Amino acid sequence: MTPPQRRRRKPKQEQPPPPAVEGPQAGAGDRPPERLYILTGEDCERAPIDLVTLIVARADPPHSAAPEQSALLRICQAPLSVAEISAYLNLPISVVTVLLTELLTAELVQARAPVVRQARADRSLLEAVMHGLQKL
Secondary structure, X not given: OOOOOOOOOOXXXXXXXXXXXXXXXXXXXXXXXXXXXXXXXXXXXXXXOOOOXXXXXXXXXXXXXXXHHHHHHHHOOOOEEHHHHHHHHOOOHHHHHHHHHHHHHOOOEEEEOOOOOOOOOOHHHHHHHHHHHHHO
């Protein structure tokens, strides 16, 4: 009895990578696409923003804004946290922080502290609820 012959798989033909577009069609302005992942410099400071900081747009996106900034301004018509913005735009938190810092310096967005609830309820409120329930 002879063993079955092994068939060779045909190697998959790799598709050539798309050609790099250079010039005015490269994206937003003359900036390369990796602009969001590069820090602007050592002296650049980021705004003190937490994941739960609420962001609200103060104005419509200007025509000169980058696409990411325009999208951020459009979704922030109602207050959203930084974590929600990151999820909706599908961008890392660090990138959203850089975008928000630029928008905060241009006064296009407003950062608000989140509403903090007290750990314990106010005693007078609890007594008022208790008296209201007793009257029922």
